[in-house]
Amino acid sequence: MRQKALLPLVVLTIFALLVTACGGAATPTEEVEEVEEPMPAPSGSGEIFNRVIERGKVVCGGRTDLLGFGYLDEAGRNIGFDIDLCRAVAAAVLGDAEAIEVFAITAADRGPVLQTAEVDMLSRNVTWTSSRDAQWGNFTVIMFYDGQGYMVRRESGIETQEDMDGASVCVTSGTTTEKNLADDFRNHGLEFEAVIFEDTASVYNAYEEGRCDVTTSDKSQLAAVREGFENPDDHAILGITISKEPLTPAVPHGDDQWFDIVKIVMYALINAEEMGITMANIDEMKESGDVGVRRLLGEEGDWGYTDLGLDSEALYRAIKAVGNYGEIYDRYMGPLGIAFTLPRDLNNLWSNRGLIYAPPVK
Amino acid sequence: MTSKGPLSIFTRRREIPLWRDERVLQAIAQVISAFVVIGFIIWIIINFFEAARGRGLNLGFGFLQEPAEFPISDPILPFDPSRSFGYAFLVGVVKTLLVAGIGVVLATVLGIIVGLARLSTNWLLNKIALAYIEIHRNIPLLVLLFLWYFPVFNSLPPVKDSIVWPGPTYLSERGLYLTWPRLEPGSGILVISIIFAIVLALIAFILLRRRRVATGQQTYHVVISLAILLILPTAGWFLSGGSPIRMDTPVLEGFNFTGGMRLTPEFAALLVGLVTYTAAFIAEVVRAGIQSVHVGQVEAAKSVGLSSFQVTSLVIFPQALRVIIPPLISQYLNLTKNSSLALLIGYQDLFGVAKIAINQAGRAVQVFFMVMATYLTMSLITSLVLNIYNRRIQLVER
Numbered sequence: 001m002r003q004k005a006l007l008p009l010v011v012l013t014i015f016a017l018l019v020t021a022c023g024g025a026a027t028p029t030e031e032v033e034e035v036e037e038p039m040p041a042p043s044g045s046g047e048i049f050n051r052v053i054e055r056g057k058v059v060c061g062g063r064t065d066l067l068g069f070g071y072l073d074e075a076g077r078n079i080g081f082d083i084d085l086c087r088a089v090a091a092a093v094l095g096d097a098e099a100i101e102v103f104a105i106t107a108a109d110r111g112p113v114l115q116t117a118e119v120d121m122l123s124r125n126v127t128w129t130s131s132r133d134a135q136w137g138n139f140t141v142i143m144f145y146d147g148q149g150y151m152v153r154r155e156s157g158i159e160t161q162e163d164m165d166g167a168s169v170c171v172t173s174g175t176t177t178e179k180n181l182a183d184d185f186r187n188h189g190l191e192f193e194a195v196i197f198e199d200t201a202s203v204y205n206a207y208e209e210g211r212c213d214v215t216t217s218d219k220s221q222l223a224a225v226r227e228g229f230e231n232p233d234d235h236a237i238l239g240i241t242i243s244k245e246p247l248t249p250a251v252p253h254g255d256d257q258w259f260d261i262v263k264i265v266m267y268a269l270i271n272a273e274e275m276g277i278t279m280a281n282i283d284e285m286k287e288s289g290d291v292g293v294r295r296l297l298g299e300e301g302d303w304g305y306t307d308l309g310l311d312s313e314a315l316y317r318a319i320k321a322v323g324n325y326g327e328i329y330d331r332y333m334g335p336l337g338i339a340f341t342l343p344r345d346l347n348n349l350w351s352n353r354g355l356i357y358a359p360p361v362k
Numbered sequence: 363m364t365s366k367g368p369l370s371i372f373t374r375r376r377e378i379p380l381w382r383d384e385r386v387l388q389a390i391a392q393v394i395s396a397f398v399v400i401g402f403i404i405w406i407i408i409n410f411f412e413a414a415r416g417r418g419l420n421l422g423f424g425f426l427q428e429p430a431e432f433p434i435s436d437p438i439l440p441f442d443p444s445r446s447f448g449y450a451f452l453v454g455v456v457k458t459l460l461v462a463g464i465g466v467v468l469a470t471v472l473g474i475i476v477g478l479a480r481l482s483t484n485w486l487l488n489k490i491a492l493a494y495i496e497i498h499r500n501i502p503l504l505v506l507l508f509l510w511y512f513p514v515f516n517s518l519p520p521v522k523d524s525i526v527w528p529g530p531t532y533l534s535e536r537g538l539y540l541t542w543p544r545l546e547p548g549s550g551i552l553v554i555s556i557i558f559a560i561v562l563a564l565i566a567f568i569l570l571r572r573r574r575v576a577t578g579q580q581t582y583h584v585v586i587s588l589a590i591l592l593i594l595p596t597a598g599w600f601l602s603g604g605s606p607i608r609m610d611t612p613v614l615e616g617f618n619f620t621g622g623m624r625l626t627p628e629f630a631a632l633l634v635g636l637v638t639y640t641a642a643f644i645a646e647v648v649r650a651g652i653q654s655v656h657v658g659q660v661e662a663a664k665s666v667g668l669s670s671f672q673v674t675s676l677v678i679f680p681q682a683l684r685v686i687i688p689p690l691i692s693q694y695l696n697l698t699k700n701s702s703l704a705l706l707i708g709y710q711d712l713f714g715v716a717k718i719a720i721n722q723a724g725r726a727v728q729v730f731f732m733v734m735a736t737y738l739t740m741s742l743i744t745s746l747v748l749n750i751y752n753r754r755i756q757l758v759e760r
Contacts (some may be wrong), residue, residue: 108717112726115417135724166616168536171433173705173714174721182433182443193618194433195628198705198717206708209516210535211627213617253417 048120048251048258049309052093060086061110061119062102065201067224068332068339069125070102078102080339081332082123084322085143085249085266089121092265092314097321106198108174111136117252121262125218127176128248138259139248141266143325145346145355147241148180149219151226154236156213161188161240168193170203170212180243181216204228218245220333220342227340261308268315270358271296272324274349279323282316296361303361315361325349325356414727425723426451432718434710436626447719451729454715455736461632461711462698462740468637469697470690473644478674480649491645498642504703507635511707515627521618532612532619535627539612542623549606555598562594563587628709632701640697647693651686652678680755687752694748695741702737712736 052058062082063070070080083102091097105113110126113119114137125146126132128139152158158167161184171178173196185192195212197203204225207215215222219237226232249266251259272278275293277285286297294300297319298312305312322328326349333342348354380386414421426448434441437453438460479491498506516535519525524534532539545553570583599606612622655678663677664670705714716733720726 108721111721111724115419115724115726131724166618166620168618173432173710173718178432178718179443179722182431186443192433194435195708196433196435196710196714196718197708198714202706202708205512206516209512210520211516 045255046257046309048117048255049093049261052120052258056094056099058086058090058093058100059118059120060100060102061105061113061122062086062124064102064104066125066221067227068220068337068342069224070104070123071339073338078104081144081328082125082249084328084331085269086121086123088269088318088322089262089265091321092268092310092318093261095317097317106174107172107200108198110174114250114252117254119252120258121249121251123249125221125247126250127218127245128250129176132250137250137252139250140259140263141270141358142246142248142355143266144220144247146218146220146245146247148177148216148243148245149222149241150214150216150238151207151222151235152214152238154234158214159238161185161190164192164214165190166192167213168195168211170195170197170207170215172196172200172203172217173198175217176243176245177217184242218247220247223340223342257308261310264304264308265315265318267358268296268318268361269322269325269328270349270356271361272319273326273356274351274358277319277324278327279320282320286316292361419727420725421727423728425725425728428723430719430722432722434715435708436624436629436710447723450715450719451712451732454710454712457710457715458698458701458704458712459740461629461636461701461704461709465633465636465640465697465701466694468633469640469644469693472637472641473693474648476641476645477648477652480645481652495642495645498639499646503635503639503700504706506639507631507703507707510635511627511631515631518627521614524614530611532614536618537627538625538630539619540623540625541609541611543607544610546606546608548602551602552595552598552606555601556595559591559594563590566590626709628704628707631707632704632709636697636700639700640693643693643696644690647686647689648682650689651682651684654685655681683755684752687748687755691745691748691752694744698740698744699737 064072064078070082073079086100087097090099114122133139158164169192171181208229222237226235251262285293286299295303297316305314332339335341346355350357427446429444430447430450431443433443434453438457439453441453476491476494479487482488518535521534521536524532526532529541567583567587570581574581610621612619659677660673663673701711702713704711716729720729
């Protein structure tokens with residue numbers, strides 16, 4: 001009996017096979033279309049731009065734990081240098097600087113969120129390197145010229161690399177910092193004990209507790225962190241700079257339109273400083289006699305906005321929302337900065353012996 | 363399938379139409395669901411490869427040979443940043459195995475002790491065990507790890523003011539430094555004699571015990587095997603010329619101690635956190651196992667004159683093991699997998715190294731695949747071994 005009962009089963013299986021084989025060609029394509037919609041998969045040009053417009057929000061990869069760059073103010077709002085760059089893009093594209101959503105991500109997750117295009121823009125003090133450019137996404141404009149340094153306790157008497165032989169060094173994992181540290185000690189033929197944490201807060205916590213003699217990171221970050229220590233004056237940032245750290249907002253690979261928009265917004269902030277346009281005087285500057293200023297603010301001629309899918313006032317809105325490059329810098333890190341004070345040095349305009357330079361608006 | 367008596371398929375077909383036959387409908391449902399599941403999996407795989415191609419992701423494994431260029435904290439195996447990614451990954455695997463291996467042994471010991479204490483008639487002991495279990499079961503492991511790391515191990519005195527214990531042993535926020543025996547050249551005979559002693563003692567123990575079980579005679583199996591363990595290495599020590607072992611003492615040089623055996627605070631915090639956490643669960647498993655043994659068994663054992671230690675070790679425990687082993691397997695697997703939280707307190711295990719490799723080499727897909735495959739392999743081997751053991755003790759019952 002059992003064998004006979006198998007017969008319809010076999011027949012049915014064959015039947016089902018035939019049915020699905022015929023329908024097979026159609027079903028998967030339908031499914032792909034259906035499922036792909038909520039999952040962002042930009043592969044062609046314009047996909048990120050379109051999704052930003054559709055969503056009405058720019059999703060930024062940022063942070064909430066680094067004074068000056070991305071942190072929470074007393075009211076719990078996420079502010080900082082990096083966050084303002086993101087707000088400038090939102091103001092230009094969507095007309096509202098507050099139309100942003102910031103995801104706080106760890107250093108180690110920066111690559112994956114770009115590769116999977118989970119964020120529209122990564123503005124989280126990322127160092128631009130060749131391999132990251134090749135693997136992670138498109139790097140836009142260097143907005144902060146930084147360099148890696150060392151912070152030590154003053155009482156340790158460390159002044160040079162040689163003094164650090166055999167020291168324990170606290171460092172964040174998944175950063176260029178980690179590589180530079182290893183390279184620097186190898187170049188000097190010195191030994192060290194690496195104490196590595198995933199989370200930046202843990203690194204400085206462990207250093208402050210005394211687990212390490214030295215901690216290392218970008219100098220701007222060390223300055224920011226020292227400000228939060230119990231006794232900031234007990235710690236010294238050494239004069240040594242062991243690397244170039246060009247901090248650069250990045251966008252996912254594959255959307256040239258979006259890549260160009262973010263670049264041009266960044267350049268506009270720099271150009272605004274060069275032209276003397278500030279948040280306060282921007283409306284008067286619209287009437288300026290300078291053609292370059294008028295073009296930047298959308299009063300005269302097309303600087304390329306039609307091809308990028310923007311309107312004439314996009315850059316005007318960006319500058320009005322966050323100010324020019326110098327204003328953003330000073331807001332957080334200037335002499336009266338709300339976070340800490342860091343001399344502009346390399347981050348001065350080119351005309352001020354710095355490296356900050358932008359292509360013309362034409 | 364419901365059986366409806368010995369009806370032939372042909373007669374049945376006349377009674378119930380095909381589309382209302384329960385068996386036929388069930389078969390169709392099976393086939394359809396199989397196709398849906400398989401189709402879904404195939405679609406996921408195709409979709410993944412298409413997306414990978416679209417983004418220009420490199421899916422090769424060639425990066426494993428490239429130099430890692432990042433440091434690993436407390437690498438255990440000799441490691442420097444010029445070694446390859448593949449080797450760095452191996453270091454991570456070894457670090458995971460080390461903490462999981464030691465953790466499983468210690469958690470089992472602690473878990474059994476707490477589990478027995480939980481059943482103790484001593485009111486104080488019982489309540490202490492209860493408090494221990496409830497506290498550890500109801501606090502997330504990550505919180506426990508942070509509590510062990512920052513306020514405990516990270517708040518020990520600085521290196522210069524290390525606590526000194528006899529040995530000498532130094533305890534500071536940089537870890538525990540122990541004086542450790544190191545083998546000197548010419549210690550080969552000693553090593554061989556120790557290995558030989560262990561093997562011989564095991565054989566003697568098993569054979570003598572088997573004879574005692576078979577004949578009922580006292581064979582002194584414990585004493586004899588212990589004697590072998592003592593006498594042979596002593597002989598080996600003298601044969602190898604007097605001093606085959608040198609004591610390696612830690613010395614403070616510059617910022618840190620050099621020499622000796624070191625236990626980093628990260629490793630210690632992770633181990634203590636994992637062991638105390640998992641032991642709380644194991645204690646409950648042990649308690650449940652022991653309570654599953656019928657009271658009559660205990661009464662019977664007592665009535666034939668066994669001491670209370672004998673009742674526990676010879677009657678209760680062997681029977682309780684049958685109930686204990688299956689849930690114990692999952693606790694071991696949990697401990698192993700939970701060890702991946704280590705990267706948050708600075709112990710770079712398999713997952714910690716993998717996350718750095720993803721960042722530095724940018725090969726997220728391959729590295730995650732390797733991580734999953736490694737954890738899967740470790741878990742499957744653990745449960746295979748314990749399942750074999752489980753089957754053996756289950757057979758004893760019959």
